[in-house]
Amino acid sequence: MNRMQQPARDTALATTRPYGPALERLRGVGLRPTRQRLALAKLLFDTDDRHVTAEMLHGEALRARVRVSLATVYNTLHQFTDAGLLREIVVDAERSYFDTNVSNHHHLFDEGTRYLYDIPEADIRLDSLPPLPDGMEVSRVDVIVRIKKA
Amino acid sequence: MNRMQQPARDTALATTRPYGPALERLRGVGLRPTRQRLALAKLLFDTDDRHVTAEMLHGEALRARVRVSLATVYNTLHQFTDAGLLREIVVDAERSYFDTNVSNHHHLFDEGTRYLYDIPEADIRLDSLPPLPDGMEVSRVDVIVRIKKA
DNA sequence: GTGTTTGCAAAGTGTTTGCAATTTA
């Protein structure tokens, strides 16, 4: 399986290392800085936090004259996610979204445009989670505020 | 399109009508009580609140000796959802879940078993939503607590 | 009878994968 071919890497680095150029990001997580990965990393991380789907990112890459296949975009998004550079967000049954902001926060989803926006964690207060089944722990809490035209 | 063939119906009835047998539910929302719809409605509503995928419900129907195609299960789940008898929950990129509890509440999702559980609305307090873009309103707030083996 | 619903098989969508060719270290 292609996705399994990546070597071992230190995930912790990914989130603690100060923001740096794409090359360092890749090195930091032990992914070989290939032309495709570098270009995708640039598109993803050289600007503000963003939310992309595979198709969106592929389109951007092509527009930027980067030759890369859609399959590689998918694989790369998953590699970045496994390495802790991205977070996958499940908001839409039709497609997967990836968020370049990997810190704790929540989301606003526009059901019309299907765009995703961040909500700072502090904007939402969660009290009292229910008791969990024995031996289980919370892996993540997602809050999705779905909005539409009034 | 098949799903468009349903006649007009009063959605409001669905949620205010006291629980009743499957037949009344269907009548209440203006869906013809066919053999398949009656059987599926029984499976869905004759027990406690539950969360099903199309495959799960189809499997149950077959085990209960109800002859129904998977396509009809899909169509029926959507008709019930459009009629307000079910709510669709997006938690898993792989498949759609439908919840027989259509009142406001949240969810616990076991990432191992992929089972969904309800969390009463009162168990979670949401303060201060961020300001919405002009002319937009909240259509729904989903809170998903993802849990896994400790 | 007339219009609705069903089942089937085919089509559709987003995503993953096997493998030969290419690239990286």
Add this chain to the structure above:
DNA sequence: TAAATTGCAAACACTTTGCAAACAC
């Protein structure tokens, strides 16, 4: 040059759809 990565096209899982036959009213 050995191992990792890529692109392609085929395969995939889930879901939707067109249409003729069956059914509900």
